[in-house]
Each structure stands twice: as C-alpha cells, then as structure tokens.
Amino acid sequence: xxxxxxxxxxxxxxxxxxxxxxxxxxxxxxxxxxxxxxxxxxxxxxxxxxxxxxxxxxxxxxxxxxxxxxxxxxxxxxxxxxxxxxxxxxxxxxxxxxxxxxxxxxxxxxxxxxxxxxxxxxxxxxxxxxxxxxxx
Amino acid sequence: xxxxxxxxxxxxxxxxxxxxxxxxxxxxxxxxxxxxxxxxxxxxxxxxxxxxxxxxxxxxxxxxxxxxxxxxxxxxxxxxxxxxxxxxxxxxxxxxxxxxxxxxxxxxxxxxxxxxxxxxxxxxxxxxxxxxxxxxxxxxxxxxxxxxxxxxxxxxxxxxxxxxxxxxxxxxxxxxxxxxxxxxxxxxxxxxxxxxxxxxxx
Numbered sequence: 001x002x003x004x005x006x007x008x009x010x011x012x013x014x015x016x017x018x019x020x021x022x023x024x025x026x027x028x029x030x031x032x033x034x035x036x037x038x039x040x041x042x043x044x045x046x047x048x049x050x051x052x053x054x055x056x057x058x059x060x061x062x063x064x065x066x067x068x069x070x071x072x073x074x075x076x077x078x079x080x081x082x083x084x085x086x087x088x089x090x091x092x093x094x095x096x097x098x099x100x101x102x103x104x105x106x107x108x109x110x111x112x113x114x115x116x117x118x119x120x121x122x123x124x125x126x127x128x129x130x131x132x133x134x135x136x
Numbered sequence: 137x138x139x140x141x142x143x144x145x146x147x148x149x150x151x152x153x154x155x156x157x158x159x160x161x162x163x164x165x166x167x168x169x170x171x172x173x174x175x176x177x178x179x180x181x182x183x184x185x186x187x188x189x190x191x192x193x194x195x196x197x198x199x200x201x202x203x204x205x206x207x208x209x210x211x212x213x214x215x216x217x218x219x220x221x222x223x224x225x226x227x228x229x230x231x232x233x234x235x236x237x238x239x240x241x242x243x244x245x246x247x248x249x250x251x252x253x254x255x256x257x258x259x260x261x262x263x264x265x266x267x268x269x270x271x272x273x274x275x276x277x278x279x280x281x282x283x284x285x286x287x288x289x290x291x292x293x294x295x296x297x298x299x300x301x302x303x304x305x306x307x308x309x310x311x312x313x314x315x316x317x318x319x320x321x322x323x324x325x326x327x328x329x330x331x332x333x334x335x336x337x338x
Contacts, residue, residue, distance in 0.1 A: 084197040087186065091194050091217060092309075094184055094225045098295045099306040101284050105259045105266045112261055 164273050165281020167251070167296035169224050172243045177236040182227035191217050209312040211305050221299040228292040244287050247294065251283055264288055273300075 081087045110129075114121060121129070170185075186194075195214050231237055248267055251257075255269035265287040273280040282303070284295040 081184075081186070081190070084193045087190050088194045088197050090184055091186055091191065091223065092213070094186065094223050094295070095216070095297075095306050096309045097182075097227075098225065098282075098284055098297065099310040101286055101293055101295065102259070102268055102303075103307060103310050105261065105268055105284075105286065108261050108264055108266055109259050112263070 163298075164271050165221070165279075165296075165298045167224070167247065167281070167283045167294075167298075169226055169247070169294055169296055172247050173226065173240075173294075176240045176243055178228055178231050178234045178240055180226045181229040182225055184223070184225040186223040188221050191220055191223070209308060211308060216301055216305045219300040220297055222296075224296045224298075226292075226294045230290050231292060232290050240292060241287065244285060244292060244294070247285055251285065255283060258282075 081090045110121075113125060194217060198213050228240060231240055234240075244265075251267060251269045255271045257267060258270050259266065259268040261267075265285075267283075267285045269283045269285075271280050271283075272278060279300045281299060282295075282297045282301075284293060286293040
C-alpha cells in the first residue's frame, strides 16, 4: 500500500465530528421522532378520559343500585321551618331533643358499665361523673 | 395544536369534577343524612333541616325578642348557635311495621359504619344501637360536628349538628326540662312538616 494512503487512513481514523454538528443532528433526530413530539398532551388526554370514565362508571353503578332498591315512596325531603318564630322554636326543640338523646344514651352506657362492674361504678368514672354534674 | 387544546380542555373538566367531589367529601362535621335516607320510603315523624341562613335569622330574632325562654335557663342561645353551620334531625317512630323498615335499617347501618370509620365515638352502646359521635376540624383542636344515631324501641333518631357548640349548654337545656315546652316532640314534628320543602340539606 502507498505509504501516503496509509497515513491518510490513520489521520481519518483520528478525525472527530465537530460538537456543534453533533448537537444539531441530535436535536433534529429528537424533533423527527414521533413519540417525543407531543407526549404531554396525549398523556393528559388519556388521564382525563380515564377520570371521566371512572365518574361515568361510578354514577351508573349508583343509579343501578338505586333502581334495584325498590323504594316505593319518594325519598324524604328536608323540611325547613316557615317563619323566624317557628325557626327559633325548632332550633331550641331540636337542640333540646338531641341533648335528651345524649343524656339518655349516657344513662344507658352507665347502666352497661354498672352491669359489667357488678353493681359498683369504677372510681375514675365516679370522679368524672361528679365533675361533669358540677360543671355542666 | 388543536389536539393539544382539546386535551387541555378535557383535563380542566376532569380536574373540576374531581375538585367538586373532593370539596363535598372534605366537609368535616357534616353527615350526609338526606343522601343516606334517599332510598327509604317511610315518612319520618320529624324531618328537620336548619341551614346556616335560618340559624342567622334565629339569632336576629333572639336579639329582638325581650322575653326569650333561654334567659331563665341561663343559656345564651346566640352563643350556642353562633358557630353551628347546620342542624339536621330525622326521627322515625313506629317504623317497624313498615315494609321499608329493612331499607331504613340498612341506611342506619351504613351511617354507623361511616361514623365508626371516620368519627370519634363519644357514647357508644352497640348492643342497644346507640351511637353518639364527634369529629374535629383540620386543626384537631376544635369540634367540627356531632352526630347521633339511635335505633331502638320502635324509633330511629338520626341527628347531625355541623359546626361547633358548647355541649354543656345543650345538656343544661335538658337539665332545665321544666322550662322546655311539654309538647317538645309535637313542636318538632310541626316545624319539620309544615314548612316549605327543599331537596337536600343545603
């Protein structure tokens, strides 16, 4: 082989492509690749459709459950008292009624504790009871 | 570009839907009574709904009324209901004979399950179907609501006070039961059936 040709081959082997050209080529390849062009909108679209499907399935399940229940009469509707005087009486009465349910339930719970402790209330419970009756 | 706009629009719609659902779910102290009883066909004896705007009117009326019944009890009703967001009370009496009774009990069971999972029991006697629950707000330092579910002796009581209130004042009302009207239940039934109706709690 011609020695100058041999030298030329050696020089070509050491030759490197300029960085600028490599970068330009890389960015061009990235732009032309179909999956990297607009990934974000597609992903968000898939996520959005999934969420909507989830709601549609959930609502239709609820509707099918309601249909299966076989309720004969319409559901009870919430009543709102007419005038302010009636509203005041209703407020007082509902609070007092719920209070009486609380007191009644506490008495039932106390009865249960009494039954479980062979007729003698535990000391901490007695202390708490005395404190509450004095401070309420 | 068009595709991008469409997907952004759908994304926004989905986010709004999600936001609306999570906003409804994140209401500490609120018990979905109306929603739970939606399939129960029995007419309740008392079905009372006191939203915030009505409670505000009660406060205004209370301020104007010189002879209010609470002064005798030493109770400042204004202070009691100032931080209450809503009161909901449903009472069923003699419901056992109704053919929809199992549906009612199923609803009660579902409410109880929800309360036991996410609320704190104050008084609970499971053998007697008695449950009183409370829950705190996000700070964990203030009461966000009280719920009552009692199902016994032919009657079912489901109540919810959403918001904060001095429980001692309410118990004092019961202690001063002489000052309360004798026809308490009748008054409640009257208030909870003669008013204008509204679907849902609020």
